[in-house]
Amino acid sequence: MPHNVAHFLAAQARRQPDGPAVRAPDGREAEGSIKYISRSFAELEADASAVAHYLSELGVCRGTRVLLMVKPGLDLIRIVFALFKIGAVPIVIDPGMGLRRFLKCVRHSRPEAIVGIPAAIWISRIFRSSFAGVRVKVTVNRGFSRKLLSDARGDAYPVADSASDELAAILFTSGSTGPAKGVLYEHGMFMAQVEAIRSQYGIGPGEVDLPMLPVFALFNPALGMCTIVPEMNPSRPATVDPEKIVRAIQQNQVSNSFGSPALWTIIARYCEAREVTLPSVKRILMAGAPVPPALMERMQAVIPNGEIHTPYGATEALPVSSISASEVLKHTAAQTRRGEGTCVGKPLPGVEVRVIEASNGPIESIEGSKVLHAGEVGELIVKGPSVTRGYDKLPEADARSKIADGEGHWHRMGDLGKFDAAGRIWFCGRMVERVLTQNGPLYTDCCEAIFNQHAKVYRSALIDTGGGHPAVVIEPEPGHYPSSEADKEEFCSELGQLARANAVTQCIERFFFEKSFPVDVRHNAKIHRLSLAEKYSMEN
Ligand SMILES: Nc1ncnc2c1ncn2[C@@H]1O[C@H](COP(=O)(O)OP(=O)(O)OP(=O)(O)O)[C@@H](O)[C@H]1O
Structure with missing residues (x-):
């Protein structure tokens, strides 16, 4: 099969033409259930062809860079597959990062x-200079689909015979530790990604997915899975109404769902309070930030017939490894609670992972890196068929994050971690967020796990308040923000006891409280520790 994921959609349309491919919410039925617009695989394939004909007539061709500013839903899926068919290059940027x-x-x-x-079209008119070079503008409104479907001539648009190393898309990182960067995806990398996800999780036709990270859902049609578009704001996922998600899961007998740990926490709280379980769910994927074992335990009780998995990866390299909640709770959670980091499982087949001595500067070739032994914490680097080769026109970022290895290359994850004796990877935190104290480095994920065990702590953030002096900022569970100085003192003294009881946190003596942490725009789960550090360094 040629290297283009659009072929998978065509194959599903032949295999299960009448099977449901997408269901997008469209208001409510009289009795309160969600009303959906549905498309079968054959219809979706025909839609993608119609959109491809339309866009190519407007001048979009193979290699054209197309900025996509469409909300998750039926139109987005149709358009993405149309662009892949043409061989055009979609550019995807998180809308939540702010206009500037x-x-x-x-x-x-x-x-x-x-x-x-x-x-979006309006923004392109007002900020014309940022859009210099744009020669085709297509407005996606209600009329777009109506017009398309009435004009559709019914002939299939042939899928481009893309080369494995041909540019397929530019996906921006969420920019948690610096400016967002455009990652160059080649067709062969997407093919490898679809294959890795299919074989790792045994995903097959007939499954029903509710994706709470839109980009993750784009390949559902390729996997033969039906996509239920969730009712949520993609630029602020953590504002999701859990009632709507739970209703959608129940109404559609959802079997698979992806979301960040922050989102699953909201859903777990809702289900626990109402004693709701979700028996149709077979598989939950949680990623984007470390997943606390306690959250896995809570969600396991909510999905009595399912398993939770944590894939580890980044926009630049996905997926790298994966672990199930059963394995975590049986074998690794106790060490996480002792401050050893979060286990993210073994590398997936075909993915190579190494832990090398951490260094701030570029590493030109793999010979210039020192590989560490199991148990030693260093930088995680990865190599494999879905690991991207570089960023869009950012040679300095390329030099900082890629390491040449003969014909191939390694990607530096920007994360710290280690291997255990069983060959599992342990995530210890992001490299730029570690705190270099007089007595050695402190790792965010290792230290925070100690404080997260306090019943009133929702999450915590290790920060450097200046000169390697550590402190921990606490976001309390809802309703537990200390309301008086006395409360604060008591809370601090309990946190101090936890800190002293553990070797990794012994030197942490200062605590601050925040009602809600600054977090990344994509998952609302990665804590922006550097901005917290900036805030509290003033108070030194
Ligand atoms: N399962 C997981 N457990 C722990 N951390 C995870 C997991 N999945 C993802 N991460 C974290 O998310 C990072 C990838 O995030 P993403 O690709 O969204 O880019 P970003 O880090 O937000 O952008 P930038 O590189 O600009 O800061 C990983 O390097 C890791 O730190």
């Missing part, structure tokens, strides 16, 4: 076309 940062990404990636909702 968004426009910077647009200027840098120089799209030649925009396909967007009316507000």
Whole structure:
């Protein structure tokens, strides 16, 4: 099969033409259930062809850079597959990052076309200079699909015979530890990704997925899974209404769902309070930030017939490894609670992972790195068929994050971690967020796990308040923010006891409280520790 994931959709349309491919919410039925617009695989394939004909007539062709500013849903899926069929290059940027940062990404990636909702087209008119070079603008509104479907001539649009190393898409990172960067995806990398996900999780036709990270869902049609579009704001996932998600899961007999630990915490709280279980769910994927074992335990009780998995990876390399909740709770959770980091499982087949001595500067070739032994904490680097080769026009970032190895290359994850004797990877925190104290480095994920065990702590953040002096900021569970100085003192003294009782946190003596942490725009789960550090370094 040629290297283009659009072929998978065509194959599913032949295999299960009438099987449901997408269900997108469209208001409510009189009795309160969610009303859906549905498309079968054959219809979706026909839609993708119709969109491809339309876009190519407007001048979008193989290699055209197309900025996508469309909300998750039926239109987005149709358009993405149409672009893949053509061999055009979709550019995807998180909408939640704020206009200024968004426009910077647009200027840098120089799209030649925009396909967007009316507000997006409007932005492109007002901020014209950021969109210089755009020669095709397509407004995606209600009329878009109506027009398309009435004009559809019914002939299939042939899928481009893309080469494995041909540019397929530019996906921006969420920019948690610096400016967001456009990651160059080649067709062969997407093919490898789809195959890795299919074989790792045994995903097959007939499954029903509710994806709470839109980009993750784009390949569902390729996997033969039906996509239920969730009712949530993609630029602020953590504002999700759990009632709507639970209702969608129950109504559609959802079998698979992906979301960040922050989202699953909201859903776990809701289900526990109402004693709701979700028996249709076979598999939950949680990623984007470390998953605390306690959350796995809580969610396991909610899905009596399912298993939870934590894939580990990044925009630049996905998936790297994976572990199930059963394995975590049986074999690794106790060590996590002792401050040894979060286990993210063994590398997936075909993915190589090494732990090397951490260094801040570029590493030109693999011979210049020192491989560490099991148990030693260092930088995690990865190599494999879905590991991207570079960023879009950012040679310095390429030099900082890639290591040449003969014909191939390694990607530096920017994360610290170690291997255990069984060959499992342990995540210890992000490299730029570690705190270099007089007595050695402190790792965020290792230290925070100690404080997260306090019943009133939702999450915590290890920060450097200046000169390697550590402190921990606490986001209390809802309703437990200390309301008086006395409360604060008592809370601090309990935290101090926890710190002293554990070797890894003994030197931590200062604590601060925040009602809600600054977090990343994509998952609302990665804590922005550097901005917390900036805030509290003033108070030194
Ligand atoms: N299962 C997991 N457990 C722990 N951490 C995870 C897991 N999955 C992802 N992560 C974290 O998310 C990171 C990848 O995030 P992403 O690709 O969204 O880019 P980013 O880090 O937000 O962007 P930037 O590199 O600009 O800071 C990983 O390097 C890791 O730190």
